[in-house]
Ligand code: SF4
């Protein structure tokens with residue numbers, strides 16, 4: 213009996229698609245063909261950092277400036293690292309983030 217290699221990705225049983233976490237593990241981010249960009253509604257952002265933690269490429273950070281409510285909105289501290297995965301937008305409790313994607317040149 214030979215050993216069977218485990219699959220490189222798990223799939224979502226509902227959709228049959230690979231989970232994002234597994235895609236990110238198996239596809240080097242530097243070779244990702246998609247370049248992402250986000251826009252943050254800085255007046256609505258409450259600086260909770262949920263998006264910063266969720267970003268798989270460490271693109272985001274809280275800024276030094278405060279908005280009119282006294283919160284420090286997040287921003288793209290490492291914009292070249294964004295792959296447009298939209299994890300940040302999905303976890304933001306106040307829907308402050310819009311994601312844009314383009315092919316890398
Ligand atoms: S779209 Fe993805 S890679 Fe880009 S900032 Fe949001 S979580 Fe990070």
Ligand code: SF4
Nearest residue numbers: 257258260261263304
């Ligand atoms: S998750 Fe939303 S509210 Fe929290 S820091 Fe990010 S953009 Fe701001």
